Amino acid sequence: MIETTQVTTAIDDPPILVRRATGWYANFLLIAFALLPAYLIAYLYFFQDPRLTFEDHTFHEIAIAAATLEGLFVSYVTWQCYRHSGEPILRWLTLGFAGFVIIYALHGAFTPLAHHAMWLFLLYGPASRLVMAILLLVGLFSYQAAPDPLVRRGDRKSWATWFVIFVIVDVLVGVLASSPIAGALGTRLSLEGGAMVISFVNVACMLARKIRSPLMQIFGISVTAFALASLAFILGKPWNHMWWLAHAIFAGGFFLLSFGIVQAFHTTRSFSTIYSQEELLARLRESVARTESALQELQRSNQRLNQMAALDSLRGAVSRRAFVERVEHEIERVKNGGAPFAVLALDLDNLKQINDTFGQQAGNDVLMRVIDIGLNTLRPYNGTARMADDEWLLLLPCATLDIALMIGERIRSAVQATQFEENGERFSATVSIGIAQSAHDGKTSEAIIRAANERLSRAKQHGRNCVIAV
CATH class of the missing domain: 1.20.1070 (Rhopdopsin 7-helix transmembrane proteins)
Structure with missing residues (x-):
């Protein structure tokens, strides 16, 4: 399997005085x-x-x-x-x-x-x-x-x-x-x-x-x-x-x-x-510009995670209980005046079909590649939890619903654009994503995670390979 490495160039943020003056x-x-x-x-x-x-x-x-x-x-x-x-x-x-x-x-x-x-x-x-x-x-x-x-x-x-x-x-x-x-x-x-x-x-x-x-x-x-x-x-x-x-x-x-x-x-x-879509894109470009160096550090962290023992074979995944505790911590931060956060529920579409066609090891390889694509696309995140063989959750601190929507769309399009190869045969995969935001979808971890999972189910019902946030 041949993988390409994406090289990004960090661009220094403008001086804080300029940012304040423009604001x-x-x-x-x-x-x-x-x-x-x-x-x-x-x-x-x-x-x-x-x-x-x-x-x-x-x-x-x-x-x-x-x-x-x-x-x-x-x-x-x-x-x-x-x-x-x-x-x-x-x-x-x-x-x-x-x-x-x-x-x-x-x-x-x-x-x-x-x-x-x-x-x-x-x-x-x-x-x-x-x-x-x-x-x-x-x-x-x-x-x-x-x-x-x-x-x-x-x-x-x-x-x-x-x-x-x-x-x-x-x-x-x-x-x-x-x-x-x-x-x-x-x-x-x-x-x-x-x-x-x-x-x-x-x-x-x-x-x-x-x-x-x-x-x-x-x-x-x-x-x-x-x-x-x-x-x-x-x-x-x-x-x-x-x-x-x-x-x-x-x-x-x-x-x-x-x-x-x-x-x-x-x-x-x-x-x-x-x-508006224009405003969403503008917010996303602004966020990406501010966190470009953090993304590079995240990529290096992912490489280190491959060599670390974890509670799950998923990249850096924690137990559901540990994930819920992190969500609870974010809820308390929001109550104290902090920025809202978002939870993404992701599902690899048609994993069973990939397993049946190429074998379970090939399915695991595709899943790990998809997870890497998702993590490399994100701003710094605060936790990953595996819910099932092909489902997992991601926690995005300080992310409003619009930013989470655009990040989810980036993950979806990046996965769709990736070509996988097994036994000389090339194929593609897709993901479905559901998004929930604190306060907007509830004030408890259970309500927020349930909202993300419900929208993930709706995304799969709507034909898969889509992102639903409301």
Whole structure:
């Protein structure tokens, strides 16, 4: 059997000062982009005559109708993502979008009453934004919580109850708008100010929790836009340019958040993982660049392991009990604020067929080669355990689900690309991989390992030679 040796060249990391400076600059760009509407608000406030107006009821009705249709579509897509992943934040996002649509639609419907019943026309706008801001804040508090059970995701009674609540809000706003106290007590200012404050609290909570995943960055920028839109509504008056700018700012935030939802729908259908293949590849390249020297050391360690006695003939494998203890240690580290970890469950496809064709020794040789390929592909790992003749587990410390997914894909593609030779006959082999991540798939070692094994079974059921992480 002829094996080729892969030679890698270590590239020094850039200076730590450069890394920090680029990190600060990236954060500055995000903040500057999020505050872009504030510059426009300041410009109109200081340089625009507030008495200038553009009153076009038809244009306003068309814009609200388009916003309603878009809101319904985004609500449906978000609901589909929630049904798949069960993430509570997606449930609250669905309710936030739906509540906004149901209440905001009446703002457009009552446009013809703008002069005859001003408060009936105006109050549905801030009321819809306040309801959505509250639901988005509740959703943020549920970020990274355990997925909802399947029964709850499809509970029609629960969803119907919320829709009834939104209709009741519509009725209450109508009653308030028709009462003589609608304008006297500053109702519009209270509703709009409440939406603004809650949106800013939403952003402050994100910063306090140090939530930095790409989708949640989009979430934060969008909520900032919602807060600034409410500020513009407070500073503006119906039909003047500040009032129209407020609509545009809110629409921009809604468009951006919708983009994140659609990206989640086309990838993981989860709001807590990386949302695009490009981002996954970028994260992987960054990780590989930082750990290139560690990979070389890992290769040298693998050579030493071949000469060491182990609890199993598998490369560096430990008992299941020892592996579980290492997982428990990682769980405690995460509880103390450490980065999440991942567990990979791997299975060599069709090992029995290889044994029947070439003999059991050939099967063992293929298995050991596949294991070497897997370990040589990994960043430094923290344990390997053999579950069966052709199944084993790998523990990846400080690895989020997206990084583990890309590493699993690298292992799968590397194995598939390897040619084996036995008795002059060349053949290939494949592996199936299931991945689980701490917190996302449970808080105990048993739950995390069970999740990885369940996804491994799904990978084998889907035709083998694939990686499943959700």
